[in-house]
Amino acid sequence: GQQLNQSPQSMFIQEGEDVSMNCTSSSIFNTWLWYKQDPGEGPVLLIALYKAGELTSNGRLTAQFGITRKDSFLNISASIPSDVGIYFCAGPYSNTGNQFYFGTGTSLTVIP
Amino acid sequence: DSGVTQTPKHLITATGQRVTLRCSPRSGDLSVYWYQQSLDQGLQFLIQYYNGEERAKGNILERFSAQQFPDLHSELNLSSLELGDSALYFCASSVMGGGLNEQFFGPGTRLTVL
Numbered sequence: 183g184q185q186l187n188q189s190p191q192s193m194f195i196q197e198g199e200d201v202s203m204n205c206t207s208s209s210i211f212n213t214w215l216w217y218k219q220d221p222g223e224g225p226v227l228l229i230a231l232y233k234a235g236e237l238t239s240n241g242r243l244t245a246q247f248g249i250t251r252k253d254s255f256l257n258i259s260a261s262i263p264s265d266v267g268i269y270f271c272a273g274p275y276s277n278t279g280n281q282f283y284f285g286t287g288t289s290l291t292v293i294p
Numbered sequence: 295d296s297g298v299t300q301t302p303k304h305l306i307t308a309t310g311q312r313v314t315l316r317c318s319p320r321s322g323d324l325s326v327y328w329y330q331q332s333l334d335q336g337l338q339f340l341i342q343y344y345n346g347e348e349r350a351k352g353n354i355l356e357r358f359s360a361q362q363f364p365d366l367h368s369e370l371n372l373s374s375l376e377l378g379d380s381a382l383y384f385c386a387s388s389v390m391g392g393g394l395n396e397q398f399f400g401p402g403t404r405l406t407v408l
């Protein structure tokens with residue numbers, strides 16, 4: 183199946199710092215979604231991207247749909263303790279009948 | 295609160311048993327997705343239903359089955375349970391069945407097989 187690779191795998195940052203993470207695929211995706219998951223909870227949708235090159239913001243979060251359609255980036259500005267969690271990219275891959283794939287995740291720890 | 299409900303929240307059972315997990319989608323959503331998340335693992339897509347019909351199938355074992363009922367709620371049936379089936383099972387729903395797939399997740403059911 184498709185593999186969505188996220189990097190970095192984990193991050194430890196000071197409160198107030200900016201964060202950047204990315205997601206890459208070997209195949210073209212037409213939609214990229216970014217989710218945040220707290221331990222033991224369901225993922226929560228943060229941002230949805232539908233067009234190559236699209237840049238979308240949601241508060242302190244900004245995500246971009248890569249021009250090649252094989253990658254996406256998520257930035258968090260001025261991190262706060264509640265940003266702690268695991269961030270997943272995801273998308274439907276039409277060549278496999280719209281199966282939905284999630285990335286390997288980036289674990290974020292914010293040190294107060 | 296995403297509007298997606300799942301029951302039960304926790305389930306403890308023994309190997310060889312069969313369980314049923316239930317999901318109610320957000321009001322107005324026609325599509326339901328099931329995922330498995332093992333400890334420290336990402337989310338593995340199992341299966342999708344759209345308006346009562348199977349739409350996409352992922353890495354779902356033959357021991358597992360699902361269905362979506364006319365009222366759009368869905369059930370995931372897990373049979374002949376093994377220790378390795380212990381995981382969080384999430385249901386998600388979306389308005390459409392393909393294309394624009396903004397999925398909203400429920401709180402999950404934690405299954406423990408002893």
